Amino acid sequence: VALGDSDKVHELVGDLHEADLGALLELLSHEARPRLVELMGADFDFTALMEVGEATREDILEELPVETLVEGMRDLESDDAVAILETLEPAEQAEVLEALPAQERIVLRRSLDYPEGSAGRLMQTTLIAVPPFWTAGRVLDFFRETDGDELPETFFEVFVVDPGYHLLGTVFLDALVRAKPNARLDEIMQADRRRVKATEDGTEAARLFERYNLVSAPVVDESERLVGALTIDDIVDVIQEQASEEIKALGGVNPEEELTDDFWWIAKSRFTWLFINLLTAFITSSVLKTFQSQLEQMVALAVLGPIIAGQGGNSATQTMTVAVRALATRELNRANAMKIILRELAIGAVNGAAFGLVTGIVAANWFQNVGLWPVMALAMFTNLVAGAFGGIVVPLLFNRFKFDPAVSSGPFVTTITDVVGYGAFLTIATMWFHLK
Amino acid sequence: VALGDSDKVHELVGDLHEADLGALLELLSHEARPRLVELMGADFDFTALMEVGEATREDILEELPVETLVEGMRDLESDDAVAILETLEPAEQAEVLEALPAQERIVLRRSLDYPEGSAGRLMQTTLIAVPPFWTAGRVLDFFRETDGDELPETFFEVFVVDPGYHLLGTVFLDALVRAKPNARLDEIMQADRRRVKATEDGTEAARLFERYNLVSAPVVDESERLVGALTIDDIVDVIQEQASEEIKALGGVNPEEELTDDFWWIAKSRFTWLFINLLTAFITSSVLKTFQSQLEQMVALAVLGPIIAGQGGNSATQTMTVAVRALATRELNRANAMKIILRELAIGAVNGAAFGLVTGIVAANWFQNVGLWPVMALAMFTNLVAGAFGGIVVPLLFNRFKFDPAVSSGPFVTTITDVVGYGAFLTIATMWFHLK
Numbered sequence: 001v002a003l004g005d006s007d008k009v010h011e012l013v014g015d016l017h018e019a020d021l022g023a024l025l026e027l028l029s030h031e032a033r034p035r036l037v038e039l040m041g042a043d044f045d046f047t048a049l050m051e052v053g054e055a056t057r058e059d060i061l062e063e064l065p066v067e068t069l070v071e072g073m074r075d076l077e078s079d080d081a082v083a084i085l086e087t088l089e090p091a092e093q094a095e096v097l098e099a100l101p102a103q104e105r106i107v108l109r110r111s112l113d114y115p116e117g118s119a120g121r122l123m124q125t126t127l128i129a130v131p132p133f134w135t136a137g138r139v140l141d142f143f144r145e146t147d148g149d150e151l152p153e154t155f156f157e158v159f160v161v162d163p164g165y166h167l168l169g170t171v172f173l174d175a176l177v178r179a180k181p182n183a184r185l186d187e188i189m190q191a192d193r194r195r196v197k198a199t200e201d202g203t204e205a206a207r208l209f210e211r212y213n214l215v216s217a218p219v220v221d222e223s224e225r226l227v228g229a230l231t232i233d234d235i236v237d238v239i240q241e242q243a244s245e246e247i248k249a250l251g252g253v254n255p256e257e258e259l260t261d262d263f264w265w266i267a268k269s270r271f272t273w274l275f276i277n278l279l280t281a282f283i284t285s286s287v288l289k290t291f292q293s294q295l296e297q298m299v300a301l302a303v304l305g306p307i308i309a310g311q312g313g314n315s316a317t318q319t320m321t322v323a324v325r326a327l328a329t330r331e332l333n334r335a336n337a338m339k340i341i342l343r344e345l346a347i348g349a350v351n352g353a354a355f356g357l358v359t360g361i362v363a364a365n366w367f368q369n370v371g372l373w374p375v376m377a378l379a380m381f382t383n384l385v386a387g388a389f390g391g392i393v394v395p396l397l398f399n400r401f402k403f404d405p406a407v408s409s410g411p412f413v414t415t416i417t418d419v420v421g422y423g424a425f426l427t428i429a430t431m432w433f434h435l436k
Numbered sequence: 437v438a439l440g441d442s443d444k445v446h447e448l449v450g451d452l453h454e455a456d457l458g459a460l461l462e463l464l465s466h467e468a469r470p471r472l473v474e475l476m477g478a479d480f481d482f483t484a485l486m487e488v489g490e491a492t493r494e495d496i497l498e499e500l501p502v503e504t505l506v507e508g509m510r511d512l513e514s515d516d517a518v519a520i521l522e523t524l525e526p527a528e529q530a531e532v533l534e535a536l537p538a539q540e541r542i543v544l545r546r547s548l549d550y551p552e553g554s555a556g557r558l559m560q561t562t563l564i565a566v567p568p569f570w571t572a573g574r575v576l577d578f579f580r581e582t583d584g585d586e587l588p589e590t591f592f593e594v595f596v597v598d599p600g601y602h603l604l605g606t607v608f609l610d611a612l613v614r615a616k617p618n619a620r621l622d623e624i625m626q627a628d629r630r631r632v633k634a635t636e637d638g639t640e641a642a643r644l645f646e647r648y649n650l651v652s653a654p655v656v657d658e659s660e661r662l663v664g665a666l667t668i669d670d671i672v673d674v675i676q677e678q679a680s681e682e683i684k685a686l687g688g689v690n691p692e693e694e695l696t697d698d699f700w701w702i703a704k705s706r707f708t709w710l711f712i713n714l715l716t717a718f719i720t721s722s723v724l725k726t727f728q729s730q731l732e733q734m735v736a737l738a739v740l741g742p743i744i745a746g747q748g749g750n751s752a753t754q755t756m757t758v759a760v761r762a763l764a765t766r767e768l769n770r771a772n773a774m775k776i777i778l779r780e781l782a783i784g785a786v787n788g789a790a791f792g793l794v795t796g797i798v799a800a801n802w803f804q805n806v807g808l809w810p811v812m813a814l815a816m817f818t819n820l821v822a823g824a825f826g827g828i829v830v831p832l833l834f835n836r837f838k839f840d841p842a843v844s845s846g847p848f849v850t851t852i853t854d855v856v857g858y859g860a861f862l863t864i865a866t867m868w869f870h871l872k
Contacts, residue, residue, distance in 0.1 A: 019647045027771070051647075053767075140576070143613045155610050156592065156651075173609035174591050177579045210676065211455045211487075213669040215592075215651060232668045233649040239672065240646065243679030244761055250683065251757025252750055259758070259767045259776070267783045270754050274787060277750045278795065281743045288739040289802075295738050299731050302738035303724040306745070306854075307717045314688055314713045318706050321687025322695070325680055331489075331695045335463070340695065347703045351710060359714065366725075418742075 022051025025060065026260070034063035046072035050080050053260040057087050066092070070099040077153055078104075078125040079234060082111045086121070110227075119205045120198035122238070123219045123228030126152040129159045130185065132168055137181030139171075152229075156216045159226055160189045167218050167226045169193060195220050198227055205230055206238045207330065246328055249406035250321065252277070280411050284309075284418040291426040294435040300367045301429055304376065307363075308425045311355055312383035312417035319344045319391025320413050324406045327399050341392050348388025349381070356380035375432050379425035383417055386424075390416035458487025461496065462696070470499035482508035486516050491696040493523050502528070506535040513589055514561040515670060518547045522557070546663075555641045556634035558674070559655045559664030562588040565595045566621065568604055573617030575607075588665075592652045595662055596625045603654050603662045605629060631656050634663055638674045643766065645671045682764055685842035686757065688713070716847050720745075720854040727862040730871040736803045737865055740812065743799075744861045747791055748819035748853030755780045755827025756849050760842045763835050777828050784824025785817070792816035811868050815861035819853055822860075826852035 016024065025033055025048060037044050037060060049057050061069070061084065073081050073096065085093050085108060097105050107125045114120025128151065130139060139158060143151070158176060160168045169189030179188045195218045196205045208214065209232060219228040245255035254269040288295070288305075295302045323340075326332035332340060356377035364373040390413045395405035429435065452460065461469055461484060473480050473496060485493050497505070497520065509517050509532065521529050521544060533541050543561050550556025564587065566575060575594060579587070594612060596604045605625030607615075615624045631654045632641045644653065645668060655664040681691035690705040724731070724741075731738050759776075762768035768776060792813035800809040826849045831841035865871065 017648065019649075140613055144616065151610075151614070154608065154651075172590065173613065174587075177576055177609065177613065178587070180580065210672060212453060213455075213672075215590075215668060232651060232672070236646060236649075236668070236672065236675065239675055240679075240765075243676075243683070244765070247679070247683055247686065247761050248757060251686065251753055253754050253757050257758065259762050259772075263779060263782065266779075267786050270751070270783060271787050271790060273754065274747060274751055274791065278743070278747060278791065281746045282798070284746070285739050285743055288742070292735050292739065296732065296735045299728050299738075302731050302735075303721050303728065306724070306742065307714070307721055309742070310717045310720070311710060311714060315706070315710055317687050318689045318709065321684060321689050322693065325683050326695050329676075329680070336695075343699060343702075346699065347706060350703050351707050354707060355710065355714065362718070 018045050018047040019051045021045060021048035025049075025052050026056055030059060033060045037064060038068065044072065046076050046084070047080055050083060053258050054087070055258060055260040055262070057084075061087055066095050066099060069096050073100070074104070078107055078111065078228075079122055081108055082121055085112060086116070114198055117202050118198065119196045119200045119202060119219050119230055120228070122202050122205070122234045123198065123230050124152060124234075125228045127159060127226075127229045128152070128155060129161045129165070129226060132160050132162070132184065132186035132189070134185050135181060136171075136176055136179040136183045136185070136188065139176060139185070140181070154231075155229075156231070157229075158185070159218055159229070160185050161226050165225045167193075167195060167220055167224060170218060193218065195224075196230055197222070202235075202238045203242055206235050206242065209235045210239070242328075246324070246406045249404065250324065250410065252410060255407070277411055280415040280418070283415060284422060287419055287422050288426075291422075291430070294426060294430050297435050298429070298433065300363075300369065300372065301426060304363050304367075304372070305422050305425055307359060308376070308379050308383055309418050309421035311359075311380060312387040312421045313414045315348065315351060315384050316387030316391040316413045316417045317410075319348070319388050320395055320409050323392050323395040324409060327395060327405055332396075337396060341389075341396075344388045344392045345385060348385045352381035352384030353377075355384065371432055375425070375429045378428050379421070382424040383421040386420040387413070387417045454481050454483040455487045457481060457484035461485075461488050462492055466495060469496045473500060474504065480508065482512050482520070483516055486519060489694050489696040490523070491694055491698070493520075497523055502531050502535060505532050509536070510540070514543055514547065514664075515558055517544055518557055521548060522552070550634055553638050554634065555632045555636045555638060555655050555666055556664070558638050558641070558670045559634065559666050560588060560670075561664045563595060563662075563665045564588070564591060565597045565601065565662055568596050568598070568620065568622035568625070570621050571617060572607075572612055572615040572619045572621070572624065575612060575621070576617070590667075591665075592667070593665075594621070595654055595665070596621050597662050601661045603629075603631060603656055603660060606654060629654065631660075632666055633658070638671075639678055641666055642671050642674045642678065646675070678764075682760070682842045685840065686760065686846065688846060691843070713847055716851040716854070719851060720858060723855055723858050724862075727858075727866070730862055730866050733871050734865070734869065736799075736805065736808065737862060739803075740799050740808070741858050741861055743795060744812070744815050744819055745854050745857035747795075747816060748823040748857045749850045751784060751787060751820050752823030752827040752849045752853045753846075755784070755824050756831055756845050759828050759831040760845060763831060763841055768832075773832060777825075777832075780824045780828045781821060784821045788817035788820030789813075791820065807868055811861070811865045814864050815857070818860045819857040822856040823849070823853045 025036065028036060033056070049060065073084060076084070085096065088096065097108065100108070111120055111123070111125065157170045157172045159170050162168055168186065169191040170193045171185055171189045175188055194208055194212055194214065196208060198219050198221050205217070209217065214232065216229055216231045218226055219230055221227050248255045248257060252273045254273070257266060257269060323332060359380055360373035360377035363376045364370050394412045395409045398405040398408050461472065464472060469492070485496065509520060512520065521532065524532065533544060536544070547556055547559070547561065593606045593608045595606050598604055604622065605627040606629045607621055607625045611624055630644055630648055630650065632644060634655050634657050641653070644650065650668065652665055652667045654662055655666055657663050684691045684693060688709045690709070693702060693705060759768060795816055796809035796813035799812045800806050830848045831845045834841040834844050
C-alpha cells in the first residue's frame with residue numbers, strides 16, 4: 001500500500017477512526033510509517049499518533065519534516081499537542097514552536113513549563129469561561145453564534161469566572177439545558193467543585209476523579225486562576241498507565257518497558273534488575289556455605305531446604321502484593337497499618353503452623369527420619385511469620401520514605417525469606433541432630 | 437458520635453460528599469455502621485454504599501431493615517440500585533424487589549437477568565431517547581419542561597431512536613447546544629457510534645471506552661434495541677478493578693481478596709495457593725533427591741544450586757509479567773506472538789550468557805575450583821533460555837485455552853526454572869566432574 005499510490009491510500013484509510021489508524025501504524029514497518037503520514041497529507045489525523053506506543057511515535061516524528069508537523073499540530077487539541085511536543089528532541093521542539101502562530105505558541109509553552117506528568121501537561125487549555133451574570137439562555141446563544149473552531153472539540157461544562165479569571169464555579173451542560181433561559185449562572189452553578197492544581201501530579205488528579213466520580217475538573221494555578229480543564233479520557237490513560245507500571249515493577253521489569261521498545265534497551269534494563277537479584281542470591285548462598293559441613297553430613301537438608309525457602313518466599317509475596325496494591329489505592333494508611341500488620345502476622349502464623357505440620361510429616365516419611373518432622377515444622381513456622389513481617393513492613397517503610405514500594409520491595413522481601421528460611425532450618429537441624 | 441444523638445449526626449455528616457461519607461463508614465466499627473445509616477434516616481445518601489469495600493457493604497446491608505433499604509434505593513440511579521441488589525442474599529433481594537414500585541422493579545429485574553459483570557448490570561437505564569424528527573430546539577424545550585426526577589441525574593448525550601426503540605444515533609450535549617434550534621436531530625446525530633451489547637462483559641466494554649476515548653456509550657440488546665447507557669465513571673471502576681485483580685493474581689493472591697475481608701477467609705484462600713506451590717516445591721526437591729550422592733560428594737553444588745534456580749525464576753517472571761500485561765491490554769496477539777517469543781528467547785540467551793560468565797567466575801574463585809566456571813555458565817545459560825521460553829509460552833497457552841494467564845502462569849513457570857535449573861546444573865556437574 002505504502003508504495004506511493006496516494007489515491008489508493010486516501011481511499012483505504014481516509015475514513016478510519018484515529019484509534020484504528022494508530023493500530024495500522026503499529027503494524028507497518030519502520031520505513032512505511034512516516035511514508036503513510038506524508039502520503040495522506042492534510043487528511044492524516046494527528047490524533048492517531050496519540051494512540052500508538054511511545055517508541056512508534058518517536059519513530060514517526062523523527063522522520064517527518066517540520067512543516068508537516070506544524071500543519072498537523074494546528075488541528076490538535078492543546079493536550080495532544082503538548083504530548084507530541086514532549087516526544088520531540090529539544091531542538092526540534094523549539095523549531096516547531098517557532099513555526100506556530102504566537103497565540104498557540106504561548107499556550108503550549110506555558111503547558112510545557114509544568115513538570116512532566118503534572119496536571120498542567122495533561123490539561124486542555126481551550127475551554128469555555130463566562131461571567132457569573134450571564135443567563136443560561138445567553139450561554140446557549142453564545143454557543144450557536146461562536147465559530148466551531150473557537151470552542152473545544154468536546155466539552156461537558158462551562159466555567160464561571162470573575163474578571164480576574166478566578167474560578168467561581170462550574171455549570172454542567174445537563175444542568176444548563178435544564179435551566180430556565182433567564183436563570184443566572186451564579187444561581188445554577190456548583191461553587192464547591194473539586195479543582196486540580198496545575199503543578200499537581202497526574203496520579204493525584206486521577207485519585208480525585210476516581211474518588212468523586214468526576215468526568216472533568218477545572219485546573220487552577222497557585223492563585224486559584226483557571227488555566228485549563230482535565231477530562232476523564234486523559235485520566236483513564238493515567239490510571240491504566242499507573243496500573244501497568246505497578247504490575248511491571250512487581251514483576252521486576254522496568255516500569256517504562258513497552259512491547260515496542262528496542263531489543264538492546266530491554267535486554268539491558270532486565271539485566272540491571274537481575275543483577276540486583278544476583279547479589280541477593282549470593283547472600284543466600286553465603287548462608288548455605290556457612291553450613292557446608294552440616295549439609296555434607298546430612299544431604300537431606302540440601303534437598304528439603306528449598307521447600308522452606310520457597311514457601312516463605314511465596315507467602316511473603318502474597319502479603320507484599322496485597323500491601324503494595326492497598327498502598328497504591330490508599331486503602332492502607334497510617335490509621336489501619338498496625339491492624340493489618342498484626343493480621344498478616346497472624347495469617348503467617350496460622351499457615352506456617354499448617355504447612356509446618358504437613359511438610360514435616362511428608363519429609364520424615366520421605367527420608368525415614370522422624371527427627372525431620374519437628375525441624376521442618378519449626379523452620380517453616382518461623383519463615384512464614386518472618387515472611388509475613390517482611391511482606392508488610394518493607395513496603396510500608398519504602399512508602400514512608402517516599403520510595404515506590406512496588407519497585408523496590410521484591411528483592412528485599414525474598415532475601416528475608418531466603419536467609420531466614422535456610423538459616424533457621426539449618427540452625428535448628430544442627431541443634432536437633434547435634435551436627436557440627 | 438453514633439451513640440444515638442441524631443441531631444448531632446445530621447449536623448456533622450449531613451453535608452458530606454458521598455465518597456467522604458463512604459470513607460467515614462469504613463472507619464466506623466461493625467456495630468456503628470448500620471446505626472449511622474438509621475440515625476441519618478432519609479438524609480443518608482445510599483450512593484455512599486457504592487464507595488465502600490464489598491465486605492463493608494454486606495456488613496451494613498445485612499443489618500438494615502427492608503423498609504430503610506427500599507426507601508434508600510428509590511433515590512438511587514438504576515446502576516447503583518443493581519449493585520446494591522447484587523450484594524443481598526437471594527431471599528432479601530426478592531423481598532426488596534417486591535416492595536419497590538412495579539416500574540422500578542421491572543427495570544431492575546431485567547438488569548439482574550444479565551450475567552454478573554456484564555454491561556447490562558453496569559448500565560444506567562434512565563436515559564433520554566427521542567425521535568429523529570425532533571429539532572434541537574424541541575429537545576431543549578423538552579429538558580426545561582420535564583420534571584427533574586424523570587431525567588437521569590447526569591447525562592452527556594441524547595439517544596435518537598426509531599418507534600421500535602432501535603438506536604439510530606446519538607447527539608452529544610455539546611453538539612446539541614451548538615446546533616441551530618431548527619436543525620433536525622437526524623442531521624446532527626452521529627450515526628456510527630460504537631455501541632455495547634448488554635450481554636457483553638464489562639471488561640470488553642472498558643476496552644472499547646479506552647480505545648475510542650468514550651465518555652458514554654449506548655447499550656443495546658440482541659435486536660439492536662436501546663436498553664441503557666454506560667458512563668465512564670462505571671468504566672473507571674471496571675478498569676481499576678481489573679488492574680487490581682491482575683496484580684493480585686500475579687502475586688498469588690485470590691483476585692477477590694479485599695483488605696476488609698474476614699481473617700479466616702483470607703487465611704484459607706492464601707493457604708490454597710501456597711498448597712499448589714508446595715506441590716511444585718516437592719517436584720523440585722525430587723529432582724534434588726535423585727542427585728543425592730553427587731550433592732554429598734560435592735557440597736558446593738548444594739550451595740550454588742539456588743543461584744541458578746533463582747536467577748532463572750526471576751528472569752522468567754520478568755518475561756511472564758510482560759506477557760501477561762500485554763495479553764491483558766491486547767498488545768500481544770496472534771499477529772506478533774512469534775516475534776515476541778523469539779525476542780524473549782534472544783533476551784534470555786544474551787542475559788544467560790552474561791550471568792553465566794559472571795557467576796561462573798565468582799563461583800570458581802569462591803570454591804577454588806576452576807571446573808565450576810564452565811558448569812555454572814552452561815547451566816545458567818540453559819536455565820535463562822528455558823525460563824524465557826516458559827515465561828512467554830505458558831501465558832500464551834493459558835490464554836489460548838481461555839484460562840486467565842495472570843492466575844495460573846506463576847507456579848508453572850517457576851517449576852520449569854526450578855526443575856531445569858537444578859536438573860541442568862547437577863547433570864552438567866555430574867558429567868564434568870565424573871561424579872556418580
